[in-house]
Amino acid sequence: MPELPEVETVRRGLEPVLAGAKISAVHLARPDLRFPFPERFGDRLKGATIERVDRRAKFLVMPLSTGEVLTAHLGMTGRFRVEGLAHEVEPGRFYAPTPPTGHDHVEIALTTVSGDDVALIYSDPRRFGFMELFGSGEFEGSGRMVSLGPEPLGNEFSASYLVDVLRDRSTPMKSALLDQSVVAGLGNIYVCEALFIAGISPRRQAKSLGAARAERLVPAIRGVLNEAIAAGGSTLRDYVAADGKLGSFQQSFRVYDREGQACGECGSTIKRMVQSGRSTFFCSRCQR
DNA sequence: CGATTAACCTGGAAGC
């Protein structure tokens, strides 16, 4: 499942195909994913042109020519893929050359700017993902977007912001950075990696971060995200880009999924513990 | 109100 670098990689794969593409048909294999699909989902999409593919935190955001905004969250196992030559095999039922699997939940037929008919397919075995469709003008102020903190790669995110927002939080740093209202887009992998790079214990109380550590943490977060994006994200089990390519950043993990291995900095053994139900990987010698 | 926990789902790996 995808964190910011994986979603960004998916976005970059989809953008060239979807930008300017017009939706001709939509097929839903079931009434819901994590949540029910929006009311009249297919009808509202049909005939619309996708203007762009943007990203906010772990959401893909697609403004439509109708003024509505389509968003998609991949949850843990969501994938998009594009297949060529969409065709209607029966009225309202089309498409891809490949027969749908049991986990292909959404098929969208589009005509691209270059005139190709393609099928955009969303598949998601665990169905933790979801799609939403916001009415004209409703997206920006929606509760889901308002509750998100700043983009970690954006200008609003800084050491002074972090110190300030964490000032009265007694929760561990690990949990604080996973909180999407503190900073939006980090998940389990990149929180573990960033805390290691910055030399900060995942157990440290957020309120005790301090200016010096915050000054190390912000570039650590930005650096690891940029490295991961450059590598096409991390592929552990499920994640693949829209073009089917696998990420390679897992080969660069410093601590994540490396329990029992030697720390690359000090040689001591990388440990694993559970914090708020999630595995934390860390070096107790390098991280204080 | 802030902070952990349980729940949502399925599949693959590991243990017996």
Added chain:
DNA sequence: TGCTTCCAGGTTAATC
């Protein structure tokens, strides 16, 4: 081989 248990890139409703 087959059954059981545990674990997973996330979010959120319920509970402490």
